[in-house]
Amino acid sequence: MIKDNIDFVKNKVEKACLRASRNAEDVLLLAVTKTHQTSIVNEALANGITAFGENKVQEIELKMPEIERAGKAFHFIGHLQSNKINKLLRLKPDLIHSIDKYSTAEKIDIALQKMESIQDVLIEVNTSGEKSKNGVNPGKLNKLVEQIANLKHIRIKGLMTIGSLTENEEEVRRCFRELRSLFLAIKEQNINNIEMKYLSMGMSGDFEIAIEEGSNIVRVGSLIFGQRIYT
Numbered sequence: 001m002i003k004d005n006i007d008f009v010k011n012k013v014e015k016a017c018l019r020a021s022r023n024a025e026d027v028l029l030l031a032v033t034k035t036h037q038t039s040i041v042n043e044a045l046a047n048g049i050t051a052f053g054e055n056k057v058q059e060i061e062l063k064m065p066e067i068e069r070a071g072k073a074f075h076f077i078g079h080l081q082s083n084k085i086n087k088l089l090r091l092k093p094d095l096i097h098s099i100d101k102y103s104t105a106e107k108i109d110i111a112l113q114k115m116e117s118i119q120d121v122l123i124e125v126n127t128s129g130e131k132s133k134n135g136v137n138p139g140k141l142n143k144l145v146e147q148i149a150n151l152k153h154i155r156i157k158g159l160m161t162i163g164s165l166t167e168n169e170e171e172v173r174r175c176f177r178e179l180r181s182l183f184l185a186i187k188e189q190n191i192n193n194i195e196m197k198y199l200s201m202g203m204s205g206d207f208e209i210a211i212e213e214g215s216n217i218v219r220v221g222s223l224i225f226g227q228r229i230y231t
C-alpha cells in the first residue's frame with residue numbers, strides 16, 4: 001500500500017533526522033513517480049506528499065493536471081535533452097535538479113529569456129566517479145557554477161548527486177560528504193546570483209545516510225511506489 005510505504009519512509013526520515021539532530025520539517029520528501037500510472041499521484045497526494053519528481057517530459061505532461069490541481073510542486077530530476085527544453089520550461093518545474101553542462105544551461109537561459117521567466121536549478125555533480133552517471137566532475141564544478149552565475153534567467157539553488165551504486169555504506173557516505181563539502185565551499189564564496197539552499201541527495205536505498213550527511217531533499221521512488229517496470 002502506498003499509504004503504508006509513505007508512512008514507513010516518513011518514519012525513517014524522522015529517525016535519521018533525530019540521529020543527526022535535525023528537524024524533519026527541513027527535509028523535503030520528493031516522491032519519484034516515473035514510470036508509474038497517473039492514478040498514483042492522487043493516492044500520494046491524499047497521503048501527504050507535496051512534491052513529485054519525474055525524469056521524462058512526456059511523463060510529467062500526463063501527471064501535471066493532478067499535481068497542478070492540488071497546487072503541489074513538480075521537480076525535474078532527469079537528463080535534459082536539448083529538444084525537450086522548451087516543453088519542460090512551459091510546464092514550469094519548481095526545480096530542475098540535473099544541470100551539468102554550460103551548453104544546456106545556456107540553451108535554457110535563451111528559452112527563458114523569450115518566455116520572460118526565471119528558473120531555479122541545481123547542479124548535478126558526479127561524486128561517485130562512475131562513468132555511467134551524469135553530473136559534472138567535482139574538480140570542474142567551480143568553473144561551471146561561475147559560468148552559469150552569469151546567466152540572467154537561471155538561479156542556482158544548490159547541488160544534487162546520485163550516490164555510488166554499491167552495498168558499501170562508507171563509499172555511499174563519502175559521496176554525500178563530498179557533495180556537502182562542495183556545497184559549503186560554494187556558499188562561502190558568496191557568488192552573485194547563487195544561493196546554496198538545497199542539497200538533493202538520497203534515494204530509496206540510501207536516503208537515511210544522505211540525511212545524516214545533510215541532505216534536505218530526498219528523492220524516493222521504488223520504496224513508495226514499488227519496483228519500476230520499464231517497457
Ligand SMILES: *Cc1c(COP(=O)(O)O)cnc(C)c1O
Binds near residue numbers: 219
Ligand atoms: C529514479 C530516480 C530516483 C528514485 O530512485 P529510487 O531508487 O526508486 O528511490 C531518484 N533520483 C533520480 C535522479 C532518479 O532518476
